[in-house]
Amino acid sequence: MNLAAQVQRMIKTTALVLSVMLCYTAVTDCQLNARTEINIPDIGRYKTLKCDFHMHTVFSDGSVWPTVRAEEVWCEGLDALSITDHIEYLPHKSDMVIDFHRPYEIAKPVAESLNLIIIKGTEITRAEPMGHHNALFLSDVNLVDTPDSLDAIKAAAEQGAFIFWNHPGWKRPDGRAVWSPAQVEIFGNGWLHGIEVVNGFDYYPNAHAWCIEKKLTMMCSTDVHAPINQSYDLSGNNHRPMTLVFVQEVSEKGIKDALFKRRTAVYFKNTLIGEEEYLKPIFDESIEILTKNITINGKGRANIQIHNISDVSYELVMEQTGGETEQLITIPANITLYANKTVILPVRGVSVSLSGMKNIKMQYRVTNLLVAPDEYLQVEIPIKVTFVPVANN
């Protein structure tokens, strides 16, 4: 056997051995068995759970078996799910034996083997303007299958369900939700606990405002019907829309408690939507100022390095305050603190003669942290600057 033949044999052997190794890897680990954790920090005494409480399976108008929903959610780094198949809309019913409890029963053992929390739920699917509602923590889904629409909501509420209004602006020509008599009645009876501020690819600003005014819980769901990858791009740092739930206890009970107490935020593309009391600590826990103490020579430049440990790229716009900061240094008007990166925030002195040390709080608005439909979270980045006067600068 000549050298070329030997080389070929070696390469072939290598390729096959490797192929076997990679194959095994690919089928067992790379796809199903590897989970990408979502980096959104815990806040204070609450753990931040990543949840999706609105999804479908072949048991209503979805196109996957219930176990797929648990597997997808685990792979993507979520902690809890609820399968919420329609009661009233069953296009596969001639091919399936419909039983409203089956999606939960089928998915439960898989979810549990993956350490996920799975919550029994359903979608109550009625005509507009009442529209669709999800009911979580039901004990008997069959009781919600009533002829009258309000009766269905009532039947869910009587089981202690957490009920939220789905995609409130859906089918409206302008995409804006309307608070109709149906909502007046449901809310008036204490049967409405939350609204989807985001469903799939749609953000509903007025639903956002209602959650603040009426003290309802902000929800964010996929409403996914197809395999998740058909509907959402999950490459790179992308993720499904989800509800962040701030729990005291990692359990179904912990989630239920947090949902009823409005301890949630919406995580949608690169935006977080929620009350300031939750968004502020998320931002503060996400960033680490690596160079807190800087020295500026006259009108010279210094670099502040900021590391963002979260998956959210924070988009900062300077808040003009007319305050002390602007009399001491100039700071960038815009800066992005990229997800999982360290970024340089350059600052410059404004005077050749300044001396001594100053504590400075740079003021910014984070334009992708919405505390209300028209309002961005205000944040401070504290640094300590030693000013050194310079003769000619």
Add this chain to the structure above:
Amino acid sequence: MNLAAQVQRMIKTTALVLSVMLCYTAVTDCQLNARTEINIPDIGRYKTLKCDFHMHTVFSDGSVWPTVRAEEVWCEGLDALSITDHIEYLPHKSDMVIDFHRPYEIAKPVAESLNLIIIKGTEITRAEPMGHHNALFLSDVNLVDTPDSLDAIKAAAEQGAFIFWNHPGWKRPDGRAVWSPAQVEIFGNGWLHGIEVVNGFDYYPNAHAWCIEKKLTMMCSTDVHAPINQSYDLSGNNHRPMTLVFVQEVSEKGIKDALFKRRTAVYFKNTLIGEEEYLKPIFDESIEILTKNITINGKGRANIQIHNISDVSYELVMEQTGGETEQLITIPANITLYANKTVILPVRGVSVSLSGMKNIKMQYRVTNLLVAPDEYLQVEIPIKVTFVPVANN
């Protein structure tokens, strides 16, 4: 409203407008509505169809609705599919109304609206050593549901089905297929037309050899059960394993004809497996020599630029021939012609005094084009070299 407020408003408006635009795009086009064509050239009078004839749905032990299989196949750039649910293995039967024709019937309108060719098929799932077989082009799947295993194959053959043996080395401790008395009988009766040389992540070298010896058709399938993205990495230039079918006519009939006439090749990771008469033209049609005429000054260097229009990165190892080429120029011992790239193949003169023009055929083996389990396709890269003698070099 001060400037900062204006800026914020502008940014917000932009973000929302953009968000709406992107959303629409994402849900409608980016995921479901965009297809990545597979670049493997047509050869001579045959069109190269990309096909997968082995996949499952919720109707047997898969986890997706049949329509998903057509959508996945279209997105990935394939041209034809067959859903081959098990007849004998029906783990979902308590939740489903099983009818062996339903997967095909449900998927057909979706496949047709996507211009795909869908072929009725089934998997005949019997105990080892007979093992599993797929039967394509069946008219009545129910006739194959027989108590006796051989009867099932016979019933399929009598309908004119194309029958191939699935994952022949599956469950063998060494992964090698065995040609048992069952195969002797099936093959002897003329009921066996092909074998899966690749199933999922496994390549069966002896099945490959049998296809050559016994004139059987080489098949390559996913045998996918889950949503395709759960089992296969489809990012970048990756693709599912598939059978290339060389057809005279783009139709079910064209495919049937090609399958029975053994006009197929296996496309598995970055490897093509098939008869030389198919692999050779695929290679030749894939590459374009951009700089066919080069000039070499003495022992100097010249760059040959080669553009590969296919999705296969060809891995070339020089074939030592002792022939004329080696007396004129030195060429790289190894080179990869990257998929969809232009690559430089550098050559050098071996003499300061050579002059005149020569037609040279560089000889290589392509180690990822397998014409037999132990044999790589031999190829030639023809160039025209003008040698210029050099005084001192």
Add this chain to the structure above:
Amino acid sequence: MNLAAQVQRMIKTTALVLSVMLCYTAVTDCQLNARTEINIPDIGRYKTLKCDFHMHTVFSDGSVWPTVRAEEVWCEGLDALSITDHIEYLPHKSDMVIDFHRPYEIAKPVAESLNLIIIKGTEITRAEPMGHHNALFLSDVNLVDTPDSLDAIKAAAEQGAFIFWNHPGWKRPDGRAVWSPAQVEIFGNGWLHGIEVVNGFDYYPNAHAWCIEKKLTMMCSTDVHAPINQSYDLSGNNHRPMTLVFVQEVSEKGIKDALFKRRTAVYFKNTLIGEEEYLKPIFDESIEILTKNITINGKGRANIQIHNISDVSYELVMEQTGGETEQLITIPANITLYANKTVILPVRGVSVSLSGMKNIKMQYRVTNLLVAPDEYLQVEIPIKVTFVPVANN
């Protein structure tokens, strides 16, 4: 040696062999030796060359050796370049032996070995409002090193140089270019032939308008100083900003001719900017309608599949014409024809009773093909529809 040890040895051997193979590959081919062709089609009798005529090296204020510019350009799929170091701004002069011809002389052999066209050029770097100009096709750069600014431009013009005004809105507070007396004089003397409509990351709408009004050539450059990857994200389908030059002959002469005759377009991110006579055929050559003949049953849906062979994702917005098309079918208001993908454009019938065949031209504006600062290219997508009436639909 026990089995585990054997397995380990095998894995290690494999890993090392592979490592060696991959190493070689990586250093020789993957990085420097592989070129990604840019897919923008040729048009009519012109070949579409991809060019960058504005870049710097260590010989002025850049940070790379001249050969790097040729290597980068080749890897990225461009066809021609000009290194245009500053004459007047030489921050490295205490470390370098400055000679204005050296960047060209050093880069030329590398460029030629890569089949690139390299053009001698320089940047004439004078104070605002005259600003900076590039002069291409110079024979003697030293003659342009004059005390007076206008003399420099004149000296370049007298050598037959092609002269274009760089980043015309640079340093303006609002980013808008101003046509100052300096421009009046240079243009009046016939010394100005083009303007950078795009420089780096900046688009100058009024420079765009001037090119149309004053019959100047539209230019697009990187003005790159650092290694290209430090300034531009080239991952995925990204590319540097560049000038498309439509040549009759692939040569320096062909480029010079095209530049003086204004046969160029700007390729910037996902946008093309140019005259309709160039953008229209680029669009038409980019798309292939795979399903030209469709059938619509009553108010049913049909899918038109369109394959885009170019690297530009065309963003279409329906043009409301009130014409025949709208009386026959409804078409999507927005659709993106993704780069290198096949996309579905779904259409629907508007009447149950329509019958017969119609040739329909769907009218769209392509919002990323700018024929003027305020105007998008209008395009037609022709299809042939067979209408089939339906009883109840």
Add this chain to the structure above:
Amino acid sequence: MNLAAQVQRMIKTTALVLSVMLCYTAVTDCQLNARTEINIPDIGRYKTLKCDFHMHTVFSDGSVWPTVRAEEVWCEGLDALSITDHIEYLPHKSDMVIDFHRPYEIAKPVAESLNLIIIKGTEITRAEPMGHHNALFLSDVNLVDTPDSLDAIKAAAEQGAFIFWNHPGWKRPDGRAVWSPAQVEIFGNGWLHGIEVVNGFDYYPNAHAWCIEKKLTMMCSTDVHAPINQSYDLSGNNHRPMTLVFVQEVSEKGIKDALFKRRTAVYFKNTLIGEEEYLKPIFDESIEILTKNITINGKGRANIQIHNISDVSYELVMEQTGGETEQLITIPANITLYANKTVILPVRGVSVSLSGMKNIKMQYRVTNLLVAPDEYLQVEIPIKVTFVPVANN
């Protein structure tokens, strides 16, 4: 203005506003101003610094300005660098004013503004078999420019330099290093402190062995000459080859101390090479067992979830011990703990009748953690299993 025109105007405005925003972002932050931290944990009382002490610039045969080396290193997440231009090989000398201290002097202010540690160094470039050596922490590089080769090493040693032998197997036909009389003398005189176990894409197993036997420091360098992206693929989780230095103090002094005390490891592709005392804690600090307490019912399955916080994907092969573990549970023969992912390690019971709680240490070899050329790090994964007997299983 009709609706279509309005839509177009809106889209255009959006696109331009966004384009401006993205531009700024891209040029300022995305490329130069964002750093990707390298996740390799600190160990015990040592911080793990990521360092590259072998690179070139235009001042010898490299192709970038010295500042580029500091910028590249910062972007890629390294902590320290040394520019080591050749003294004896100066191909650019007719274009440059060569001064051996200039690369350091030019790069230093940029490195410091980025909080990097930059160390003065040089490459002493002599003929084989002595070969090339890097000398770090020099005070006067000129003193090393001696006619005699050994004198040069001596001159560096006398300045207290840390001296390591570069690419020891370079230019050998078989790629294996040879310990020649030159090495005997240099080592015998105490002038040799380390060897490059990896240079660029090459691993030298016998240099690895010598580092262990002769108590030399293991080094890993790029020896980069071109812009880093031309030579190395840095996409995804890829990184340049580098030396990990385990320091007590983050300073030049801390690095010098660690280098002389052999507290280093090699980080090359997905492999770490080093003494067990460093690799063991890196592995242990990298992985977190999320489900330490599992329950196994009879011969049932349980999932252990392991989160790997490092950038290294650990490749585990089961160590067959014949010990207790194998009598209690079956564990996977191979598993990859993917970088930055959570992976499932599935285990199964072996007996229906087992009961009670057991502490089990699963034994694995990590085939990409090399403690010697033929030896992989042995690790334990401790879990606590509660066995529940099952009637029929």
